[in-house]
Amino acid sequence: MSQSNVNAPAWYTASRVLIPGLLLVALVILAALVSFVWTPFDVTKLNIPAKLQTPNTTHWFGTDHFGRDIFSMIMVGARTSLAVAVLAVGIGLCVGIPLGLTAASMQGSLLDEIIMRGNDLVFAFPALLIAIMITAVFGPGAVNAIIAIGIFNIPVFARLTRGSALSLWQRDFVLAARVSGKGATRISIEHILPNITNLLIVQGTIQFSLGILAEAGLSYVGLGAQPPTPSWGRMLAESQTLITLAPHLALFPGFAIILTVLGLNLTGDGLRDLSDPRIRRR
Amino acid sequence: MYHNSTRKTASVVALAMAGLLLSGLVAGTAMARTDITIGMQLEPPNLDPTGGAAAAIDEVVYANIFEGLTRFGPDGSVNPSLAASWTVSDDGLAYTFTLQSGVTFHDGSAFDANDVKFSLDRARGEDSTNAQKALFTGITDVTVEDDTTVIVTLAEPNGNLPFNLAWGDAVIVAEESIADAGTAPVGTGPFQFSRWVQGDRIEIVKYDDYWGTEAKLDKAVFKFISEPTAAFAAMLAGDVDAFPVFPAPENLPIFDANPQFQVVIGSTEGETILSTNNKQPPFDNVKVRQALAHAIDRSAIIDGAMFGYGTPIGTHFAPHNPAYVDLTGNSEYDPEKAKALLAEAGFADGFETTLKLPPPSYARRGGEIIAAQLREVGIKTEISNLEWAQWLEQVFRGKDYGLTIVSHTEPMDIGIYARPDYYFQYDNEALQALMTDLTGQTDEAERMETLKQAQTIISEDYVNGYLFQLAKTGVAAAGIVGLWENSPTQANDLTAVYWQ
Numbered sequence: 001m002s003q004s005n006v007n008a009p010a011w012y013t014a015s016r017v018l019i020p021g022l023l024l025v026a027l028v029i030l031a032a033l034v035s036f037v038w039t040p041f042d043v044t045k046l047n048i049p050a051k052l053q054t055p056n057t058t059h060w061f062g063t064d065h066f067g068r069d070i071f072s073m074i075m076v077g078a079r080t081s082l083a084v085a086v087l088a089v090g091i092g093l094c095v096g097i098p099l100g101l102t103a104a105s106m107q108g109s110l111l112d113e114i115i116m117r118g119n120d121l122v123f124a125f126p127a128l129l130i131a132i133m134i135t136a137v138f139g140p141g142a143v144n145a146i147i148a149i150g151i152f153n154i155p156v157f158a159r160l161t162r163g164s165a166l167s168l169w170q171r172d173f174v175l176a177a178r179v180s181g182k183g184a185t186r187i188s189i190e191h192i193l194p195n196i197t198n199l200l201i202v203q204g205t206i207q208f209s210l211g212i213l214a215e216a217g218l219s220y221v222g223l224g225a226q227p228p229t230p231s232w233g234r235m236l237a238e239s240q241t242l243i244t245l246a247p248h249l250a251l252f253p254g255f256a257i258i259l260t261v262l263g264l265n266l267t268g269d270g271l272r273d274l275s276d277p278r279i280r281r282r
Numbered sequence: 283m284y285h286n287s288t289r290k291t292a293s294v295v296a297l298a299m300a301g302l303l304l305s306g307l308v309a310g311t312a313m314a315r316t317d318i319t320i321g322m323q324l325e326p327p328n329l330d331p332t333g334g335a336a337a338a339i340d341e342v343v344y345a346n347i348f349e350g351l352t353r354f355g356p357d358g359s360v361n362p363s364l365a366a367s368w369t370v371s372d373d374g375l376a377y378t379f380t381l382q383s384g385v386t387f388h389d390g391s392a393f394d395a396n397d398v399k400f401s402l403d404r405a406r407g408e409d410s411t412n413a414q415k416a417l418f419t420g421i422t423d424v425t426v427e428d429d430t431t432v433i434v435t436l437a438e439p440n441g442n443l444p445f446n447l448a449w450g451d452a453v454i455v456a457e458e459s460i461a462d463a464g465t466a467p468v469g470t471g472p473f474q475f476s477r478w479v480q481g482d483r484i485e486i487v488k489y490d491d492y493w494g495t496e497a498k499l500d501k502a503v504f505k506f507i508s509e510p511t512a513a514f515a516a517m518l519a520g521d522v523d524a525f526p527v528f529p530a531p532e533n534l535p536i537f538d539a540n541p542q543f544q545v546v547i548g549s550t551e552g553e554t555i556l557s558t559n560n561k562q563p564p565f566d567n568v569k570v571r572q573a574l575a576h577a578i579d580r581s582a583i584i585d586g587a588m589f590g591y592g593t594p595i596g597t598h599f600a601p602h603n604p605a606y607v608d609l610t611g612n613s614e615y616d617p618e619k620a621k622a623l624l625a626e627a628g629f630a631d632g633f634e635t636t637l638k639l640p641p642p643s644y645a646r647r648g649g650e651i652i653a654a655q656l657r658e659v660g661i662k663t664e665i666s667n668l669e670w671a672q673w674l675e676q677v678f679r680g681k682d683y684g685l686t687i688v689s690h691t692e693p694m695d696i697g698i699y700a701r702p703d704y705y706f707q708y709d710n711e712a713l714q715a716l717m718t719d720l721t722g723q724t725d726e727a728e729r730m731e732t733l734k735q736a737q738t739i740i741s742e743d744y745v746n747g748y749l750f751q752l753a754k755t756g757v758a759a760a761g762i763v764g765l766w767e768n769s770p771t772q773a774n775d776l777t778a779v780y781w782q
Contacts, residue, residue, distance in 0.1 A: 046654045048586040065532070066586050066651065139666055227650045227665050240511045241530040241643075 018270025024263025028256075032078040041069035043076050044228050052246045061252045064235070065242060070249070073230040074256050080142065080231045081260065084224070085211030087146045089204055092153025097200070099154070100161025101192060105184040107166060116162070119155035127152035127214055128221075135223045142225040149214045153207050160203050164196045198275035202268055209264035216257050232257050314781040317501040318762065320774055321513055321522035323529045323642075324670070325481065325506040328464035331450040332405055335413035337691050337772040340450035341526075342484055342504050344773035347388075348453035348469035351379055351398065352444045358693065358770030360444045364393070364454055364470065365432075374439030374724055381430040385493040387456050388474035395426040401454045402434070414451040416697060420721055441724030445694070450771065472497040472777050482506065498764075498780035510643065517543075517757055524758035524765060526774055529643060531589045537757045548754040548768035549602045552689035553595060554644055556652060556747030559683055561707040564633055571744035573623035574685075575613035577659040578652060584750050587647035592750035597741040598696050601751050602768075605733040609741040613748065620659040632660025635684030639665060640673040644752065645687040652687070652747075678705045689752045693771050696733065699740050708745045 040060070047067035055062045061070035103115045131148035138144050165188070168174060177187050218224040219233025227234070232253040239249035326338035331348060345353060353363035362368075365379040385393035404410060406418035420443075423435040434443065446452060459468035467475050472494065473486040484504045488497050505522055507513045510530035516522045517537070527550075528534065537543040556578065564570045584592040593601050596609030624630060639649040646667060653663045663685065668676065677683045690698070700717035702709035716736050723729045741748070754769045764779035 044654060044657065046582070046586065046651055048582040048651070051586065065647070066654075222667055226667070228653060241514060242532055243511075244514075244536055245532060 014270045014273035016270075017266045018274065021263050021266025021268075021270055024259055025267055028078050028260045028263065029082065031075045032082050035072075035075035035079050039069075039072035039075050041072045043068055043072045043230050052242070052249075054246070054248060062246070062248045064249055065238065065246075070235075070252050073235060074232070074252055077230045077232045077235065077253065077256065078260070080219075080225050080229060081212050081215050081257075084142055084146050084149065084215040085208050088149035088153055088211045088214075089207050091146070091150025092157045092207060093200070093204065095150075096154045096157025097161050097193070100158040100163075101165055101188040103158070103162045104165035104169060104192070105188050107169070115158065119158050122151060123155045125152075128217065131218050131223050140223045140226055142229065142231075145215055145218045145224045148218070148223075149211050152214070153211070156207060157200065157203065160199060161196060164199055165192045168192050168195055198271070202272045202275065205264055205268035205271060209261045209268065212257065212260050212264065314761070316499050316781070317503070318499055318776065318779060318781075319503040319505050319521070319523045320776075321505050321507055321516060321525035321528075322774075323506070323508055323510075323513070323527065325508075326484075329467040329475070329478070329484075330455075330460075330463035331453055332401070332455060332460075333411045333413075333464070340772040341774050342486075343467055343469065343471075344450040344453075344771065345471060345775040345777055346473040346486060346502070347467050347471045347475055348450070348455070349471050350447050350449070350453045351381075352448040354448050354693075354771045354773070356766045356768065356770070356775070358768070360448050363448075364398075368444065374441070375436050377434045377436070377443055378427070379432045379434065381432065382493055383430050385470050386491050387459065387470055388468045388489055389456075389459055390491075391456060391458060393454070393456070393470050394429040395432045397454055397456050398432045399424045399426050400457045402452075404455075404460070405452060412451055414449060414692070416701075417446040417449055417452060438722045439724050440721050441726075441729065442721065448771070449693075450773065473502065476501075495777070497777055499776060502776050504774070508641075520759070524756070524762055526754070526756045526758075526765060527769075528755045528757045531591045531643070531753075531755050534589070534591070534755055534757065542760050544758050544760050544762070546754075546756040546758070546765070546767050547591060548756065548766070549593075549600065550689075550691060550752045550754045550769040551600055551693040551695075551771065552691040552752030552769075553598050553600065553695075554592070554648070554687065554689040554749045554752050555598065556749060557677075557683075557686045557688055557706050558746050559681060559685070559705075559707060560709070560745060561681070562684055564627065564629060565635075565684065567627050568744060569623050569627035570629065572613075573620040573627065573629075573659065574656070574661070574747055575620075575744045576616045576623065577620035577656055577661065578613070578747050578749070579615040579655055580610070580749055581615075582655070583648050583651050586651045587644050588750070588753070591753040591755055593753070595748045595751050597737040597748055598690070598699065598746070599733070599737045600693075603694075605730040605737075607734050607737050609737060610748075612741045613744065617655075617659050624659060624661075629660075632662060634662040634664065637663040637665050638673065638677050638683045638686045639667050640670055640686070640688060641667075642689070644689060648687050648749065652685075681705055681707060685747075687749070691752070691769075691772050696736055696740070699736070699745060706746055708740075708743075710739065710743065713739050 050063050050067035051065050053059055053063040059069050064070055099115050103112045106112050127149055130151055131145060134144045134148050174187060174191055177191055215224055216233035219231040220237045224233055225231040235253040236250055243250050322338060322341060324338040326342055327336050328334055329339060329343055331339045331343055349363045351363060351365035352360050355361045364382055366382050368377055368379045370377055381395060387393055402424045405412045406421055420436045420438060420440045421434055422437050425433045427433055455463060456468060472489055472492045474489040476485040476487045478484045486502050488500050507516055513525060513529050514533050517525055534545050538545045558565045558571055560566060580594045584590060594610050595601060596612055599606050637649055637653060639645045649665055653665055656663055677686050697717050698704050699708055700714040713736060716732055720732045723732060758765055761782040763782055766775055
């Protein structure tokens with residue numbers, strides 16, 4: 001905070017996007033957490049006679065074609081979306097960073113080539129295609145959606161890590177560490193990683209928002225979380241034929257996706273502005 | 283005779299008026315369209331009704347391209363078709379069919395008794411791939427008497443033969459053209475096959491040398507739109523003129539409110555059931571199956587999945603059939619009773635099973651509702667949504683499932699319960715004996731009695747969860763006349779369809 005006081009304009013620039021972003025994300029996380037202990041209605045309980053109600057005081061967002069409360073479903077759906085996105089980004093981070101660090105520390109070696117060309121290969125596959133492949137083998141489900149999105153995240157982090165680590169390897173402090181006899185692994189962990197953390201956080205936030213979108217997309221085509229687990233993407237898909245009768249069915253999950261992704265993107269932008277030295281200096 | 287002159291004047295006036303009317307009509311018909319585009323949700327895998335089970339095959343070719351000795355009318359009655367008439371011998375063992383004369387196949391070759399013999403022998407032959415081989419089992423011999431006379435000999439009397447021969451699986455094909463029937467069907471119907479754009483549409487055109495009443499339409503296109511949303515859009519945009527089975531019942535009120543469209547709700551032969559794998563534990567226990575039946579609330583399923591379109595059934599039989607018995611009382615919604623029955627069967631804490639759902643909305647939506655209802659009594663279901671090909675592979679052929687939802691759209695198909703190797707694997711000798719009896723019975727009252735007994739047996743054995751009779755939810759542009767209101771067999775008979 002002390003630093004931001006000194007550079008008031010920079011903090012100001014960043015906070016303009018960071019604060020609304022963080023608020024939106026906090027709102028979604030709050031909804032997801034609260035849904036564990038309380039939702040206005042039970043989302044697994046169907047109430048057919050109360051179907052397709054427009055928003056009213058009992059059902060704040062109305063009810064769907066089975067009479068389930070849409071507000072409750074959005075809350076539980078937030079859980080599904082966040083869980084899938086967090087775990088998928090987690091896979092990307094846990095696998096991508098070590099790969100990137102290894103490749104950077106052995107730049108030009110055969111292993112470096114293998115890792116990076118392997119990344120290119122995975123990168124060339126659209127995430128949806130990987131998801132369809134996994135589904136064809138193991139059947140649809142949230143876990144497989146996580147794996148599919150996670151695999152897609154690996155090369156993103158591996159590349160970013162390798163790229164930024166390579167430039168660090170040329171720096172004097174790394175040279176000093178090498179001279180003092182530290183091994184490549186130790187240098188990577190103790191000196192390289194801390195210096196690229198902020199970059200990774202920014203990228204992680206962006207990947208997180210892409211993960212939310214990917215989960216919604218996979219659920220929309222039926223490859224994500226299976227019923228009765230509520231999921232925003234599937235809610236959209238199910239509202240499709242009903243859109244002329246009950247537009248609110250599509251509206252609310254649509255807004256939920258938009259606001260979450262917007263919040264994460266704003267947060268990512270804000271964090272980047274904060275950590276980018278060029279902007280900080282201004 | 284006294285009023286001769288007045289009569290004359292009257293008749294002259296009448297004639298003039300008739301002339302006026304006629305000219306108006308002619309002008310009207312001159313403007314009326316002679317082509318139609320029919321929307322269908324599923325594309326047929328091939329076009330040979332004698333070699334495939336898919337309903338979509340019959341929905342394109344039945345009565346349009348191919349004809350049988352007899353045929354179903356729009357009301358389900360069995361009418362003469364290629365057989366102008368038939369007589370039954372006194373012992374009931376020989377049917378003599380007198381064929382129509384002057385009939386030609388679309389390739390120009392003449393139709394005669396030899397084609398009938400070929401078709402029937404092929405369908406009942408040992409290496410036959412006919413999906414409904416049981417229709418022909420009683421036939422021992424088919425003899426050609428002369429060009430227009432065929433005698434079908436039976437092992438036992440079978441009053442159902444004309445009915446059996448009306449099925450799409452029993453149509454008459456020609457030996458010369460049967461090899462290509464899958465992609466270029468050649469029949470005797472009022473329409474001939476013209477073009478198949480795979481994945482999109484099939485076109486048929488009027489056959490000019492048709493032997494009977496010629497079709498009013500010159501051309502018909504069957505367009506395949508699997509996505510309900512796309513079907514809705516295509517119908518609204520006028521890309522499709524009629525959707526005999528509209529896949530999204532929730533949108534019917536919108537069409538109903540629009541004067542450009544007509545919505546016709548009719549009955550089908552589709553018994554929609556929660557098929558249960560009777561050989562897979564715990565469903566081999568009748569108590570468990572009974573618990574299942576009491577755990578299900580039909581009205582919620584009809585309301586929630588079909589938006590109210592559908593008639594509750596308590597057995598595997600169409601409610602509009604005169605032999606139908608209302609047995610819904612056997613499986614009234616009673617979750618407490620279901621729990622008690624489960625406890626009796628040793629599953630007080632419930633159990634887990636699979637629920638595999640094919641694409642139609644009755645299955646996907648109905649499945650979610652049933653899963654919620656079963657959860658109430660402690661039965662956990664793992665839902666997996668399958669495409670039709672996967673469903674046929676895993677469920678229908680592989681019998682690898684616990685529960686599934688499907689509509690059996692063949693007419694009078696209670697006989698499937700007598701087939702222990704059928705996918706729900708129900709093996710009951712009493713019922714099998716009953717079905718054997720049925721084939722021999724020619725007396726209508728006696729047949730009705732047997733059918734009622736059979737319905738009661740399967741209902742009280744809770745073989746499957748009986749949900750509802752699928753409604754035919756037809757939507758068509760306002761000017762179209764002559765489409766079937768009900769669906770006594772899987773068909774889109776266009777022979778009498780025209781634009782007003």
